[in-house]
Amino acid sequence: MFTRQQVRDHLRTPKAVRSVLFKPASASRNMPKFLQLKGRRIHHTDILDAGGSYRALFLWRDGNIFEKRKFSAWLFLSEGDDLTPIARMDYHPSHKGFHMHVNCEDSRDLTNRALPGAKELAIGRTRKWDPKVDIDRINLVDQALKCLRISMLSLEGGLF
Template sequence: MEKERARASVKAKAAKERGAPEGNRNAANGEENKGSVSTFDSSSQGKKPKRDAEYWIARLKRDAATDPKAGALLGSIEAGEISARQAAIDIGHVKPPDRGLLFENQRETRDDGADPTAARRFYLVRAQLGSAYCRLAEEPHARPSALDAALARALQTTRLSQIPVRALALVLVDFWWDNPRDRGKMDRKELLRHKREPKVLRGVKFKPLKKNTLPKPFDKMGGARMTHSGLIEVADDSKVLFLARAGETLERRAFFAYWLRHTTAGLLPLVILHYHPSHKGVHAQANCRSDRDYTERQLPGAPELALRTPAGIDPADQNGRFHLIHIFCERCGIQIAPNDDQLL
């Protein structure tokens, strides 16, 4: 016991010479002084401080005295443009996630958009959008799926593998507004541009249509009276679809033609042609002058154009269907393949 007391006395004396707090000297003697405050809480000894938002903001305020960039980042945090942790990444206090993938010092091994890390990069970039993503999502025509489609298209089309994530997020915002087709709508100029693009139709054959055979928005269409051509590619990202409904009389028959654009969010109708002998002649609807998102939908509320209905035309007759297909192709700027004897 005497040796232990002597050892404790030596430790207390050494602590006093080093300037240790009173609480620690009492702890060295095996006593507990609850009234004194120690600068080293026993719960925090050997542990790093919690690096939350308050920690990074305090550190940026300390750095702002010597680093103008820290002051600018503090302003961005207060404006809600970036998070405190992102500011710490930007100034270099925190190592960014997946540095080899996201920054300029490494190229992606493949340029076809099929690399296995594309999905992870997709969500990392989307997370960096922050308030910009939220503002886009609040637009009346925007949907999260359409925003994600714009991001995926930007990543795949523009080959941005060497650009930092935050710069890529800004590129996406520009890409979003410059590509209204990813918002499920377009103006007249863009629709006219698509009409002028070269498109060729060949090989139209009608067959019975069962429900859930076609993708949205046609998945619910089908039945014993319905026939269809299937989705026919007329350009790299353009397809057409023809549907016919049979009936005992002319009034119960109908014909439908669709010009569709293939997007990452789904099929986007550009022009629809309908013929309902019972109540309306040949007419078309165009995806323009509307703020609605028509991705994977028909064109309700879109501008409608009445066309001349040929006399005696019958959707149940093959020649009648081909005549309607010719009218549709003429309106959409689609050329009939010169070697297609059936349509010509």
């Protein structure tokens, strides 16, 4: 849907969110269905206004073992009630480390869809962080904010 240059421009555009507060997933939170944010193991933020037409979402999934846990950060372009994913940064403790899925060089319209089969870019391996551990989750959020060029405008001075 986007060209490489358009994705690069979206990622380079400065953005800001007020805070990143995770809550357990529930049907009453009224999240878009394509994000599949259901289940007792998923904790996520609301869809955050990141300035202009940009929206962000952060989530982590618990697992019965460390290797099944996951952290993701989404960047969307909002047009009315529609969300078009620009990029999703993922961290899987079991493999790959940080990597990003980007919505570029694809003729499909991914408005209100996840990024199935999207181009994947390796960001690099890091030490093993556990999304379930508060300090590690803070580090994961910090990495995602840097990667998506989102600054924090929290009045409380913290991430949560």
